[in-house]
Amino acid sequence: MLNIVDVFSGAGGLTEGFRNRDYYNFICHIEMDKDACSSLKLRNIYHYLKEQNNLSLYFEYIQGKISKNDLYSIVPNDITKDILNKEISEETISSIFEFIDQRLGDKALDGIIGGPPCQAYSTIGRVSNKSKKSTDKRIYLYKHYLDFINKYKPKFFIFENVKGLLSFKDITGELLLPKIIDEFTKCGYRVDYKVINASDYGVVQKRERLILIGYRKDLALNDSFFDYLKEYVESPPTIKELFEDLPSIKSGRESNKYRGNYTSKFIGKYIRNKSDILTQYIARPHNENDLQIYKLVLKAKKKGRNLKYIDIPDELRTHSNTTSFLDRYKALDYNSVSHTIVAHISKDGHYYIHPDLRQNRSITVREAARIQGFPDNFYFEHSRTAAFRQIGNAVPPILSMKLSKAIIRFLKSDKHTT
Template identity: 40%
Template sequence: MDYFRHTIVNKKGVKMNVIDLFSGAGGLTEGFHKNGYRVVAQVEKDRWACETLKTRAIYYYLKERNDLDIYFQYLRLGAGYRNIEACRRLIYEKYPELEEKLSIEIINKKFGQPEVDPEATEITEIITSIHSAAEYNDVTEIDLIIGGPPCQSFSLVGRGRMRDAVLDDPRNMLFLYYKDIVNEFRPKAFIFENVPGILSAKKGAVFKQIKEEFSGIGYTLLSGHSENDKENILDFADYGVLQHRKRVLLFGYRSELNYHYPDFGEYKLEWNCPKSTMTAISDLPGLEPGKGEDFSVAPYPSLLGLNDYQCLMREDSIGILNHKARPIQEKDREIYKIAIERANNGLQLNYKELPEKLKTHNNQSSFLDRFKVHKMDSLPHTVVAHISKDGHYNIHPDLKQARSFTVREAARIQSFPDNFKFEGPRTAQYIQVGNAVPPLMSGMIAQSLFNFLRDAN
């Protein structure tokens, strides 16, 4: 399988230094970790996502030292979100430098204006924190900045729900803080991941402003190979990710370098199995609603009959994490069964078609596909953060289970490896998974950019 052949591209020990902004749980960072970059600093506003980033940084630190056994000991402790630090003591006792390293490199701060948002931090303070992380790592030059400001206000669904209020949404302006970091550290290039709506927001005015802002600090911004921005929307499924996920990858570079847009398809993945929901999750234990484990490590049910995707997900893993099914009301479970039966016949449930006794929504003119199954033999649809609110749009295709996806099943669709532990309450875990860049896609981005920047230099 091509993934094994390509990883790791950075075989000579050359480190490229990267800063990750709006990190979330680290889906984008994962591909850069795996491909030998030095992740100097990560900035993320959410407390639980930062705990996940710390756990993942621990994993890579221990992997470099061929000491994953102690990481697995941590996983076996089943650390819940109330005792994470206590359980990490066994790691810190052996590697005391890790505690300081994590406190410096993972920056739990929110971009914004403190006079408007009391939870926000001044940009100058965040810049100071990143400089401290660079100094801690003896880094004097940043090669690359990665990240994507929160995208809800650019998404078509967001604009439909928020209507005209989206025009004044402060999230539209978060790219300005990204620009400030770029201007301060002057990397050769940056990658800016976002939803396609960023190209059409305010009839293209938002994207035009973004390009002008970066041009003002000496950077050229490209949305893809075509001069027509709308032709540059990517579906990550075309690159081998087992999920339809349409996004744009904006590539910026110092204008004097005269780069072109990289070829992210150079490392696209080919599988020896069907691209389907069951390819991604069929080896995970079946669960009744409300059953499973949030934090403990569950054993794999079988080592037989695994496809190459499942083998990849199980690499360096001792079992299954974050695999507990939501409890579900009996009425919703009846609806799920109807939706699954329809999906198994190639049909999408229309809310209007439900028996009257099962209808609880007055709105029968929009969102009629609010119950949606990831069809067994089809490519999964996009997993988004709304999965944290209910599971209606992420129904498991097995009629016997008739429930929504667990965090681990959603993570499998997103291509997070099984040894990737999501910290925090289950709701926070779902948000982290739904907001993430699929790690397999980030791996392709990281490999392409490493070779691109090396050859260009």
């Protein structure tokens, strides 16, 4: 059993894949966003009630039949006590260590998983963010990750971030990633890294992320972690297969009933159990102008073309900017996987237009969650905006589960234990 901590947890996409009591014991989850912490707590409750064979109470809550107070009153307090809602900073790091130490007791911490917020390293908006670089604290949040490594000396860590970190330069104009790796190395770790596309591991989305794996130098691990991960490669289904059992709804409408039973093996394996219920399937209301644009964008998509903003008729354009952000409207393709789900989906759905022309809308929270690899019984607190933000910031749980399995096999290859 490996004792692990999840830092910068978000709603728990990375956590979800490591929820395997045969191999992992979560000491705590640390997250600054209150909404994400609420989702983490609710997910803890889901897994507790599942073990108690009493999920009916959970389903009653997410359908709005009982209150949060009612739900929490029947669950032991310690079920949600491992979630710390606190920003990781110079001012809070000592109190966070106290929290972890109290929960650890005399046990050793074996692993740290997580990744600092990635917006600072993203290639999107890099030019406009250049002027903020000298004051952007997010650039150096990785140093707090180092604080955890230095204090607890775990056997391994997983550091997940955007592909843009490969090319990101710090305020001195030098590449940051080699510096990060050098600092991990000085802490006593060997570090390997690779850009992973989630779609290669069964996620219905082209999502490239940089994965750094570190392990203590005293461990006799001569193999590559990524050789173990490669064994979990899996072809994803199409969007059409992913959405096959979801009902047809139009802009501003909602549904809480599935279209029917699913036939997809993928949905049965990762997305939905026979006892699950449909929630958070509410389509955003769109104005008539946007609906007209959606139709044009989707018709172009079906002909194999992504319609640029400058190609939209003048009478439908509401923005004067015709030189940048020209792909602000984008449709999904039924016969392929999705493009990357990002947190901006919380602001509008223009970049994620549903592939069915008859529905003519952007995707729902539940559809976005499925694309990200969350099961239907995962409920996101509180608002629709908060839910979309949590989904866009998450590590796909399907990928996370495969990372967790590969870690176990990788650590078992330690020559000292054979």
